[in-house]
Amino acid sequence: MTDPIPSLPTAYDAAAIEASAQEFWQQNQCFKAVEDSAKEKFYCLSMLPYPSGALHMGHVRNYTIGDVVSRYQRMLGKNVMQPMGFDAFGLPAENAAIKHKVPAAQWTYSNIDYMRTQLKALGLAYDWSREVITCKPDYYRFEQALFIKLFEKGLVYRKNSVVNWDPVEQTVLANEQVSPDGRGWRSGALVEKKEIPQWFFKITAYAQELLDELDNLKDWPDSVKTMQRHWIGRSEGLEIDFALIDNAISDKLTVYTTRPDTLCGVTFISVAAEHPLAKHAAASNAELAAALADLSKGGTAEAEIEKAEKRGVALGIDAIHPITRAKVPIWAANFVLMGYGTGAVMAVPGHDQRDWEMASKYGLPITQVIRAPIDSGVDLTAGAYIDYGVCMNSGKYDGLAFKAAFEAIAADLSAAGRATRKVNFRLRDWGVSRQRYWGCPIPMLYRADGSSVPVPLDQLPVILPENVAFSGVTSPLKTDPNFINYTDPVTGEKLTRETDTFDTFVESSWYYARYCSPGANTMLDARANHWLPIDLYIGGIEHAVMHLLYFRFWHKVMRDVGFVSSNEPATKLLCQGMVVADTYYRQETEDGPKTYFTPTEVSVERDAKGRALRAILLKDSAPVVIGAVEKMSKSKGNGVDPQSMIDKYGADTVRLFSMFAAPPDQSLEWSETGVEGMHRFVKRIWRMVTEHLAAGATTGVFSNADATSEQKELRTQLHEAIAKVGRDVGERLNFNTAIAAVMELTNAISKFDETSDNARTLRQECWSAITLMLAPIAPHLCHQLWQMLGYRSLILDQPFPQAEACALVRDDVTLAVQVNGKLRGQITLAKSTANADIEAEAKIAVAKYLEGMTVKKIILVPGKLVSIVVA
C-alpha cells in the first residue's frame, strides 16, 4: 500500500500542484452532482455574487467556507451538490453604462467571465453545469410567469407609494444615491418624496407563517431569528375610529394603536403628508400645500426620517375623541409613514416620545393619563413617560393597569362600533417596481384607460433589450417605442408595456431552487424536491433580514403553487463576518478629505515589543496616520486583490489563511505576514512529508504492544487531533481551531525523532490522517500529498478520519487544585484513583494554604479539578 514514489518532487510549487489538481478535477468531472436516492444528499450553498468586476476577499472567505463544508460532507459519504451563479441585474451595471458609455449587458458579461476564472483558480468544488446567470431570459422568464400567477391569485397588486425624487435630474434615486443630508448624489439637489404607482407582492399574507416558522429553524443563528421577528413585528392592538367634523371626503379617520390605555391622553392626531385627508385639505389651500411639500423634503430612508426633527403642520380639520367627545385637531407629521398601518396615528404626547417632541415644538397640550404603579411622580417636562402603568385622568378607567384598561376600552369601543381589535405587522408589502433599465421587465400591459392586464403567458418572456444606449440618466426603456408598444396578437388591441423592472431581490429569492432544476422548461421540476431544502446556506450577516426574508417568502409561494414540498428553503444558516484590514491616510486640514494609502505603499515602525509606533510613506519617507481597521474597500485603499495573493502564495495558502485567521462568524483581519506564516506551514508540511518518504517504506501495521511511551503519546495526540478536527469542521464550523489542532500535531511530529519501523509506520499514519483532515481546506496540496504517500485512490471520496477510542485513553490524569477558587497546585494521578485518595492528594499538594484553616467543602470535578473551600 505504500510503495515508494520513484522520483519525489523536492520544492513546494503551488502553481504546478494547483494547475494539475484542477485539471484532474475538470477532466474527470469530479464535482458534477447527480440525483442519487441511494445516498444521503447534502446541498451546500453560498450566496451568489454580484458581478462587480472582480472577486474580493469577502467572496473568497464565503466560498472557501462553503467549499470546506462541501468537501468534508463528501468525505462523510454524502452526495454533495454545490452550485454557483451570478446575481447579474443591478444598479452598478447601469451606473457603468451611464458613466462610461459601456452597455450594461457587456459590462456584466465580461465581469462574469473574469470572476468565473477567479473562482476556478480557488479550486472550488462547484458543479458548473448548474450555473445560473440571472440576467438571462432563460432564467427570468420563470419569475415573470410566477408574477402573473400571483397576480391572478391576488398576491400581487398595484398601489401608490413614495420614492426619492431628484427634482433636477427628474429621476427616482435609490437610498444609496441620497446623501445623508438628503441630497441627490449627482445633482446635489434636495430630494423630495414623490408618490408613484408601483407593483407589490403581498408578503404580509405570509407574515404569521414567516414568524411562526422561525421557531422551527433550529440551526439558524438566534440573532438572525430575533432580527426577523422584530422586522415582522407582530402586535396586537386596536383600530379606533375618530369621527370627523364636517369633512368632504370622509366621516371618520381610523388609527391603529397598541396602547389604547393611553386613549384619554390623545391631544391631536398625526397623519402622513401623503394621507388623503392632507392632500384634500391642501387642494384648496396653497399655503398648506407648500407646507406639506416642505414636510416631505428629504429621502425615504427610515433612519433619515427617524433622526430628523419631528415636524408637522395643522390641517385645519378636527376629529371627535371617541370617549371624551373633545375636539381633536389633525396634523400632518413628517415621521408618520403612509405605507404603515393606516397612515394615521393618535398622538399621546404624555406617553409617546415622538408625539411629545412634536407637541413641545408646536405648543400642543401634553396630558398625563398613566402613572407609575407605585406612584413615584412623573415629570412630563423632560420627556414622555412611555412605560406601562396605571390609568389616571381617564374617567371610569382610572386605576386600571395596562391589560385591564386595554380590555375595558376595547370592549366599550367595540360595543359602540368605534373600534375593532386588530393584529398588525410592522412588515410591509414588498414593493418590487424599479424605475430602472438593467432588471427583469415586469410583465404587465396597460390599456388606454389605464387599467392593467398581464402579458399573455404564451407571449413570455418579456425580453429586456440588451443593445441599448443611455442618452441621460433615465432608463432607455421609458422612451423605446419598440419595447413600449404592444399589439395583442389575438384582438389587435394596442397596449403599452410596463417599463419598470423588478427589484433584484426577486432574482436572488429563488436562484437556489433553480440550481436544482437546470434546463427545466418550467421554473422547477421534480429534481428540486430531491435537493431542497438547502442543508447549509452561507452568506454575510448584512442579509439577515431582507434577502433572507424574501427568500423564505418566495419558497412558501413556490410551495403554494406546487413547485416544492418543503416549508423552508434552508435548514441551517451560517452568517460569516466581514474581511477588514488596516488603513493608512493623510489629511491636509482637520475636516479636509483623507487620502488613503495601500499597505504596500507604507512602512510601519515598531518598538522592541512589536507595538506600532508610526508609519511612513515609502515614496517620500514622511509620516502617514495609522487609521482604524475597516471593512476592505477600494475607497479606503485597504482592499487586497485575491488574485495577487493566489499568484504569490497559491490558492491553498489563501484558503488556509482565510479559515485560520478568525472563526467564520467574526470579522477577519487580513494580514500579509499572517499569510506568509501560513505559507511557511504549507511548505513545512511538504518538507516533512518529503523527508518521511525519503526515510523508506513502512511496514503498514503499527504495533501497540511494541510501542515506546513516546510512540504511544504521539499516537494519542494524533487521535485527539482527529477527534477535535472532526468536531470543529463537522459540527462547530470552527475551521480556525481545526487548523490549529493540525499545527499542534505537526509540531509534535517534528519533535518525535524515532526511526524504527514502528515509528515510521506511526509517522505514515500521522501524515495520512493530516492529509485527509486538511483535504477540505487545502485540496490541491492534499490531492498531491495523497499520491506521494502512496495511495492510488481519489482523496475526494476517502472517508474522513475517525478517532480510535482506545488510542485516546491516557493512564494518568492531571487535576488542578483550587483553594477558595484560586489555583494553588496541580496533581497527576492514575486514572483509577478513588475520590477519597484524590482529595487527600489534593490537600497535600496545597497544604501550605490550608494551615490554620478549616476545610468547609471539597468540590470534585472529574478529570478537571479539585476545589477546596476553607474558612
Added chain:
RNA sequence: GCCCGAAUGGCGAAACUGGUAGACGCAGCGGACUUAAAAUCCGCCGGUUGGCUAAAACCACCAUGCCGGUUCGAUUCCGGCUUCGGGCACCA
C-alpha cells in the same frame, strides 16, 4: 432614533456545558547553522505591581471594555453603562 451583534497580551485569536485565562499563529527578542544573507531549526515572549535578587529562577498580587451582582469558582450567567460594527424596506 429603532433592531441585532461584538469587545481577551504588541496583533489575529483559544478556552466547546460556570472549572487551570492566553492553545495555535503573527510580530518582537535571544541563539544555532552560514564567509554573509535568505531559508530553516531551537529557546523566550500579559503586567514600568510587589517581594527576594548582581541578574535570573522563584513567590505573591493584578489582568478578559467599564461599574455592580450571583457563585467555592465568572471571559462564560444577571443588571446597568461605554465604544465599535451590521441592518432599517430602491446598494447587493
